[in-house]
Amino acid sequence: MHPLVTLTTDFGTRDSYTAELKGVLYSEGPPDLRVVDLSHELPPFDVEFAARFVQRAVSQFPPETVHVVVVDPGVGSARQPLVVEVGRKLLVGPDNGVFSLLFDGSERVFALDPARASERVLSSTFHGRDLFAPAAARLAGGAPCTALGTLTRLYERLQPRLPEREVDGWLGQITHVDRYGNLITNITASELAALGDRAAVRVECAGAALALRAHYAEVAPGELLCLVGSSGQLELSARETSAAEKLAAGVGSCVRVTKRG
Amino acid sequence: MHPLVTLTTDFGTRDSYTAELKGVLYSEGPPDLRVVDLSHELPPFDVEFAARFVQRAVSQFPPETVHVVVVDPGVGSARQPLVVEVGRKLLVGPDNGVFSLLFDGSERVFALDPARASERVLSSTFHGRDLFAPAAARLAGGAPCTALGTLTRLYERLQPRLPEREVDGWLGQITHVDRYGNLITNITASELAALGDRAAVRVECAGAALALRAHYAEVAPGELLCLVGSSGQLELSARETSAAEKLAAGVGSCVRVTKRG
Amino acid sequence: MHPLVTLTTDFGTRDSYTAELKGVLYSEGPPDLRVVDLSHELPPFDVEFAARFVQRAVSQFPPETVHVVVVDPGVGSARQPLVVEVGRKLLVGPDNGVFSLLFDGSERVFALDPARASERVLSSTFHGRDLFAPAAARLAGGAPCTALGTLTRLYERLQPRLPEREVDGWLGQITHVDRYGNLITNITASELAALGDRAAVRVECAGAALALRAHYAEVAPGELLCLVGSSGQLELSARETSAAEKLAAGVGSCVRVTKRG
Numbered sequence: 001m002h003p004l005v006t007l008t009t010d011f012g013t014r015d016s017y018t019a020e021l022k023g024v025l026y027s028e029g030p031p032d033l034r035v036v037d038l039s040h041e042l043p044p045f046d047v048e049f050a051a052r053f054v055q056r057a058v059s060q061f062p063p064e065t066v067h068v069v070v071v072d073p074g075v076g077s078a079r080q081p082l083v084v085e086v087g088r089k090l091l092v093g094p095d096n097g098v099f100s101l102l103f104d105g106s107e108r109v110f111a112l113d114p115a116r117a118s119e120r121v122l123s124s125t126f127h128g129r130d131l132f133a134p135a136a137a138r139l140a141g142g143a144p145c146t147a148l149g150t151l152t153r154l155y156e157r158l159q160p161r162l163p164e165r166e167v168d169g170w171l172g173q174i175t176h177v178d179r180y181g182n183l184i185t186n187i188t189a190s191e192l193a194a195l196g197d198r199a200a201v202r203v204e205c206a207g208a209a210l211a212l213r214a215h216y217a218e219v220a221p222g223e224l225l226c227l228v229g230s231s232g233q234l235e236l237s238a239r240e241t242s243a244a245e246k247l248a249a250g251v252g253s254c255v256r257v258t259k260r261g
Numbered sequence: 262m263h264p265l266v267t268l269t270t271d272f273g274t275r276d277s278y279t280a281e282l283k284g285v286l287y288s289e290g291p292p293d294l295r296v297v298d299l300s301h302e303l304p305p306f307d308v309e310f311a312a313r314f315v316q317r318a319v320s321q322f323p324p325e326t327v328h329v330v331v332v333d334p335g336v337g338s339a340r341q342p343l344v345v346e347v348g349r350k351l352l353v354g355p356d357n358g359v360f361s362l363l364f365d366g367s368e369r370v371f372a373l374d375p376a377r378a379s380e381r382v383l384s385s386t387f388h389g390r391d392l393f394a395p396a397a398a399r400l401a402g403g404a405p406c407t408a409l410g411t412l413t414r415l416y417e418r419l420q421p422r423l424p425e426r427e428v429d430g431w432l433g434q435i436t437h438v439d440r441y442g443n444l445i446t447n448i449t450a451s452e453l454a455a456l457g458d459r460a461a462v463r464v465e466c467a468g469a470a471l472a473l474r475a476h477y478a479e480v481a482p483g484e485l486l487c488l489v490g491s492s493g494q495l496e497l498s499a500r501e502t503s504a505a506e507k508l509a510a511g512v513g514s515c516v517r518v519t520k521r522g
Numbered sequence: 523m524h525p526l527v528t529l530t531t532d533f534g535t536r537d538s539y540t541a542e543l544k545g546v547l548y549s550e551g552p553p554d555l556r557v558v559d560l561s562h563e564l565p566p567f568d569v570e571f572a573a574r575f576v577q578r579a580v581s582q583f584p585p586e587t588v589h590v591v592v593v594d595p596g597v598g599s600a601r602q603p604l605v606v607e608v609g610r611k612l613l614v615g616p617d618n619g620v621f622s623l624l625f626d627g628s629e630r631v632f633a634l635d636p637a638r639a640s641e642r643v644l645s646s647t648f649h650g651r652d653l654f655a656p657a658a659a660r661l662a663g664g665a666p667c668t669a670l671g672t673l674t675r676l677y678e679r680l681q682p683r684l685p686e687r688e689v690d691g692w693l694g695q696i697t698h699v700d701r702y703g704n705l706i707t708n709i710t711a712s713e714l715a716a717l718g719d720r721a722a723v724r725v726e727c728a729g730a731a732l733a734l735r736a737h738y739a740e741v742a743p744g745e746l747l748c749l750v751g752s753s754g755q756l757e758l759s760a761r762e763t764s765a766a767e768k769l770a771a772g773v774g775s776c777v778r779v780t781k782r783g
Contacts, residue, residue, distance in 0.1 A: 001292035008280070012563070012701040016578040019530070019560035020752075023582025026558070031523035036287070036296065037559065038280035041273070044702055045762055056277040060284025060390070073762050077739030124737045125759075126752035129582070179273040180305055215385045217338030230281075230387035237386075240306055240334050262553035269541070297548070297557065299541035302534070317538040321545025321651070440534040441566055476646045478599030491542075491648035498647075501567055501595050 002032040003140040004065040008054060009128065010042040011070070020129045021068070028137035038067075045073040047096050051158055052176060054091075055101040056231055063088035068136045069098050070128035081112035081131055082155060083145045090145070092136045094127070097158035110149035117148040163187045169195060169258035172234070174205075174251050181242020185255045187234040195259045204256045205236055206249040216240075263293040264401040265326040269315060270389065271303040272331070281390045282329070289398035299328075306334040308357050312419055313437060315352075316362040317492055324349035329397045330359050331389035342373035342392055343416060344406045351406070353397045355388070358419035371410035378409040424448050430456060430519035433495070435466075435512050442503025446516045448495040456520045465517045466497055467510040477501075524554040525662040526587040530576060531650065532564040533592070542651045543590070546642075550659035560589075567595040569618050573680055574698060576613075577623040578753055585610035588661045591620050592650035603634035603653055604677060605667045612667070614658045616649070619680035632671035639670040685709050691717060691780035694756070696727075696773050703764020707777045709756040717781045726778045727758055728771040738762075 005025055011017040018040050025035050038057050042050050050071040058067055072079075072094040080095040086107035091099045095111075114122055118134035135148050163172030163186055172187040183205070192212070195201050203210045203226045213225045216239045224246060229235035234257065237243045244250060266286055272278040279301050286296050299318050303311050311332040319328055333340075333355040341356040347368035352360045356372075375383055379395035396409050424433035424447055433448040444466070453473070456462050464471045464487045474486045477500045485507060490496035497516065498504045505511060527547055533539040540562050547557050560579050564572050572593040580589055594601075594616040602617040608629035613621050617633075636644055640656035657670050685694035685708055694709035705727070714734070717723050725732045725748045735747045738761045746768060751757035756779065759765045766772060 004287060006280075006283075010701075013559070013561040014563045014565075015698075015700045016561075016575045017700075017752075019528075019575070019579035020582045022528075022558055022560070023579060023584075026526060026587070027582060027584045034295070034556070035558065036283055037274070037298065038283070039274040039277075041275045043275075053277045053280070057280035057284060060281045060288060062284075062288045065287070074739070076737035123752040124749055125757070129752065176276075178276045178278075179271075215337035217335070227385055230278075230384040230390065235386070265548060267541075267544075295556070297544055298535070298559065299544070300535040300538075302536045304536075314538045314541070318541035318545060321542045321549060323545075323549045326548070437537075439537045439539075440532075476598035478596070488646055491539075491645040491651065496647070 001062070001064070002034050003030050004034050004036060004061070005029065005136050005140050006036045006038045006061065006065060006067045007040070008038040008042065008050065008057065008067065009040050009070045010044045010046070010050070011040050013040050017126065017128065021070070021133050024129055024133040025137050028134050030141045033140055042071055045071065047071055047073070047098050048158060051098050051101045054098060058089055058091070058102060061089070064090070066090045066092065066136045066139045068128070068132050069093035070132060071098055072096070072127065075127050076124045080152070080155070081114070081127060083110045083112055083135060083139070083149055084108070085145055090139055092132045092139065095155050097156040100157040101160065103157065108145070109152055109155045110145045111152045112149040161186060163191065166256070169256065172255045172257065174249060174253045174255060177244045177250055181238070181244040182229070183236040183243050183247070183249055183253070184229060184231065185234045185236070187255065187257055189228045189232045189234075192228065192234060192257065195257065200260045202258045202260050203234070203236070204258075206247040206253060208247055210236060262323070262325070263295050264291055265295050265297060265322070266290065266397050266401050267297045267299045267322065267326060267328045268301070269299040269303065269311065269318065269328065270301050270331045271305045271307070271311070272301050274301050278387065278389065282331070282394050285390055285394040286398050289395050291402045294401055303332055306332065308332055308334070308359050309419060311359050312362045315359060319350055319352070319363060322350070325351070327351045327353065327397045327400045329389070329393050330354035331393060332359055333357070333388065336388050337385045341413070341416070342375070342388060344371045344373055344396060344400070344410055345369070346406055351400055353393045353400065356416050358417040361418040362421065364418065369406070370413055370416045371406045372413045373410040422447060424452065427517070427519075430517065433516045433518065435510060435514045435516060438505045438511055442499070442505040443490070444497040444504050444508070444510055444514070445490060445492065446495045446497070448516065448518055450489045450493045450495070453489065453495060453518065456518065461521045463519045463521050464495070464497070465519075467508040467514060469508055471497060523584070523586070524556050525552055526556050526558060526583070527551065527658050527662050528558045528560045528583065528587060528589045529562070530560040530564065530572065530579065530589065531562045531592045532566045532568070532572070533562050535562050539648065539650065543592070543655050546651055546655040547659050550656050552663045555662055564593055567593065569593055569595070569620050570680060572620050573623045576620060580611055580613070580624060583611070586612070588612045588614065588658045590650070590654050590658045591615035592654060593620055594618070594649065597649050598646045602674070602677070603636070603649060605632040605634055605657060605661070605671055606630070607667055612661050614654045614661065617677050619678040622679040623682065625679065630667070631674055631677045632667045633674045634671040683708060685713065688778070688780075691778065694777045694779065696771060696775045696777060699766045699772055703760065703766040704751070705758040705765050705769070705771055705775070706751060706753065707756045707758070709777065709779055711750045711754045711756075714750065714756060714779065717779065722782045724780045724782050725756070725758070726780075728769040728775060730769055732758060
């Protein structure tokens with residue numbers, strides 16, 4: 001298989017940063033390399049947002065793909081540069097927790113040694129170009145993690161906020177609002193299933209009560225509903241319009257799920 | 262030739278949907294697959310807009326390219342998933358008319374059979390990832406349409422609004438405003454040509470009269486003009502500035518073309 | 523190595539222009555072609571902005587890469603279409619200065635001959651699709667520049683504004699504001715170094731005095747600083763926030779660099 005390197009950044013594409021990153025990968029990577037844009041539109045400096053994005057996106061890619069993630073507010077500080085191997089996935093980027101939602105205890109984390117991972121002089125502001133891309137190019141060419149860095153046990157982990165158990169259900173939160181105005185929560189399908197039959201579940205958010213459905217088509221256009229979304233989590237939606245606007249809710253808003261009387 | 266799959270969606274790239282789609286294609290497609298972004302910035306749920314985009318974009322690609330189009334307000338309803346073969350082009354997406362501007366009577370339309378097109382469990386909200394991408398990966402790997410679905414004669418067609426014939430010309434409409442503020446109409450070059458010499462044609466829109474020219478450079482910067490654009494249709498433009506702003510016109514605005522006295 | 527063609531435009535991706543360009547490249551280019559998006563989000567018609575982007579981006583790519591640049595306010599006028607060869611890089615686009623920041627006296631510039639570079643009928647508004655992409659496809663397939671055009675000595679050069687020497691330092695300007703609000707100046711690291719030790723340098727902009735540092739981490743989050751950025755030029759920044767907003771400064775704002783006391 002032709003080697004794959006994916007890119008996930010908060011660079012945008014109006015500046016030249018993303019283009020420079022690709023130039024380095026094609027210059028230093030194997031001759032049949034395929035570079036794949038995942039996103040360059042992540043919110044600047046938002047490591048938690050990026051971590052959730054990475055968790056969902058990386059899970060769909062084939063093993064051996066190298067994923068470069070550069071959301072790096074700490075560039076130029078003492079934060080470590082990392083290569084991570086977890087479930088036959090390879091990830092390169094800063095040690096700020098951006099990979100940690102993929103950690104399952106089996107991860108092997110390496111502190112990148114700039115002298116072994118790149119021949120470039122490190123600028124103080126752009127390790128994506130000067131360190132992460134060269135390291136990814138070497139990995140895509142077949143270099144083992146051990147050639148680029150040293151195994152470490154000291155690395156950051158995010159603590160994602162989990163829903164709280166209540167007497168008759170769960171108190172969760174909106175963690176993401178997507179382009180369509182769907183509100184994605186931190187309540188999982190299995191937490192919902194534990195409450196019993198779908199018809200018996202009541203969902204409340206921002207003063208409104210929503211019924212749990214299987215498909216958008218079960219309600220009229222414009223109407224609110226909730227369902228288990230494509231990430232296996234409870235989502236609040238409005239058919240063909242924005243639930244975020246209809247509910248005036250957003251990231252951090254509370255969602256209560258209860259078993260009906 | 263290395264197989265090509267193109268992507269056209271209204272997903273944006275701030276959410277992980279586009280990235281997940283690509284992951285599935287690279288996981289399930291042939292080892293030398295090339296995935297090509299056409300757009301992820303189509304207006305959400307706007308099937309007509311997407312249909313015009315697809316018509317123009319697809320026409321430039323080589324035969325055998327597989328085009329995945331996911332503008333799918335009806336996901337989770339009874340709308341069919343389709344594979345279409347027309348003019349040696351292959352298209353995968355929902356049955357909502359998004360392919361229909363390419364139809365010329367020779368099209369062969371297949372209702373996708375999820376059980377044959379994908380090994381994934383279908384989520385209720387993301388058939389792009391769970392059905393269309395797996396089907397496209399199979400087609401890119403050489404599977405025939407007949408392996409993925411069943412020939413059907415029941416499928417949606419959009420009825421694009423055509424210009425109306427008037428005594429001395431045509432009454433058309435703006436169908437698209439591009440990034441530069443050019444106003445693209447539904448009046449074709451051949452309809453214009455039927456009115457005779459370019460100098461004899463008069464174009465009116467939003468209370469202004471515009472001359473038909475061959476090139477932007479025939480007018481001064483900032484000045485209005487109209488010409489036959491790159492899609493073979495009449496366009497209203499202002500040199501190096503926005504005709505949409507200068508005319509306060511947009512999609513749906515009327516454009517009258519007449520033969521001068 | 524599989525041939526590479528990069529794309530840099532002001533087209534956006536909501537219209538079909540970028541997609542059409544790619545279709546032509548894949549239709550007319552070699553069977554293992556890789557097309558790489560650098561940017562489609564450059565400000566419309568801003569040739570200087572594009573020239574700076576191209577200068578930075580192209581420098582990171584391997585030799586033999588073909589770079590298509592379409593920021594072309596003069597399309598349809600008498601401006602020449604060009605192929606440029608400089609430092610083993612190949613560039614295709616309009617003659618408006620967009621390549622000129624790469625010129626070092628060794629460049630070879632060819633006026634493209636549409637009849638030899640493309641088999642397409644030239645539209646009046648979209649030479650990217652009808653001329654530049656076909657020419658790039660031929661170059662990527664191994665055609666020499668001489669097969670597509672004629673060597674010329676008449677071509678545009680931008681005159682980038684340079685900082686002015688003052689008695690005790692330099693008076694420069696902000697040339698770019700990036701996505702994070704960093705203010706990039708036209709003062710180079712070597713001009714700074716000539717003033718002596720970093721601690722002895724004083725930077726003023728918009729009424730504020732900033733200290734020259736090596737890394738963001740030397741100041742507290744939210745605080746202003748300046749440093750030599752990844753392009754080798756003086757940048758004014760605020761750690762993890764926007765210096766442009768904090769200073770109310772932008773492109774064209776003056777920056778004075780002096781040697782302290």
